[in-house]
Amino acid sequence: MLIAILGDIHANIDALTATLDVLDRMSVDKIICAGDVVGYCAAPGECIDLLRNRGIQSVCGNHDQCTFNLDHHDNSNVREEASTVFSWTHDRLRPDQLEWLGSLPKVIRTDNFMVIHSSCQPHPNWTYVTSPSRAALHFLFQKTDLCFNAHSHGPLLAMHRPGQSLTMKYFHNLILPRNVRIMIGVGAVGQPRDDDPRAAAILYNTTANSATLLRIKYDVDAAQKRILDAGLPSSLASRLALGK
Numbered sequence: 001m002l003i004a005i006l007g008d009i010h011a012n013i014d015a016l017t018a019t020l021d022v023l024d025r026m027s028v029d030k031i032i033c034a035g036d037v038v039g040y041c042a043a044p045g046e047c048i049d050l051l052r053n054r055g056i057q058s059v060c061g062n063h064d065q066c067t068f069n070l071d072h073h074d075n076s077n078v079r080e081e082a083s084t085v086f087s088w089t090h091d092r093l094r095p096d097q098l099e100w101l102g103s104l105p106k107v108i109r110t111d112n113f114m115v116i117h118s119s120c121q122p123h124p125n126w127t128y129v130t131s132p133s134r135a136a137l138h139f140l141f142q143k144t145d146l147c148f149n150a151h152s153h154g155p156l157l158a159m160h161r162p163g164q165s166l167t168m169k170y171f172h173n174l175i176l177p178r179n180v181r182i183m184i185g186v187g188a189v190g191q192p193r194d195d196d197p198r199a200a201a202i203l204y205n206t207t208a209n210s211a212t213l214l215r216i217k218y219d220v221d222a223a224q225k226r227i228l229d230a231g232l233p234s235s236l237a238s239r240l241a242l243g244k
Helices: 013-025 044-054 062-068 080-092 095-103 132-141 220-229 234-241
Strands: 002-006 030-033 113-115 146-149 155-160 167-169 173-175 181-186 199-205 210-216
Touching (some): 013 199, 044 080, 044 095, 080 234, 132 155, 220 234
Parallel strands (some): 113 146, 146 181
Antiparallel strands (some): 155 167, 155 181
């Protein structure tokens, strides 16, 4: 079975449609989203409707949660541009779209793997698993050998072998070793931050037990125009071309 895992769509409908077009041509059997469907870009409703219409499951990301719980969320520790987009997004979503965001689970678990947005570590905040120390805490609570997450906006592989040092690295293709705890950061569809502006997704082959990083070109100019036309901060548009 071919399973695609993607995340951090962030209301970028141009990146999402380009990514789904590629996955459709590859005849994937299932697509799962690792959260943050909304935020930063200017097409939140379109992205929600596309996932819903295609029956694509998603976990809840921090932007999804903050948008749904706008009136009850403390934004004091949130960057101003993110807080601005929370309000902008909330005001433009239909009640059924907001309800869908509020219904998203924290975890999707199968017999072979789990999907979360950030870390398995219980924590009131959303943790970026981008260092060996944070990965070590994550692995203490990972319930399956394989876990996919998002949130960091960059593809990353972390492996924990009993009695050995924890491994973290960037990867393109990998045969996943057995009986090892593995966390794969799926990168970002809508706002990559690894100096590559292309959308990212992971293709997981359950038969070959392999993971492949996909990078997909999309119409960045169109996504930038949507942001500027919506009156959102121009920095959110300019960073898309840089992969920052």
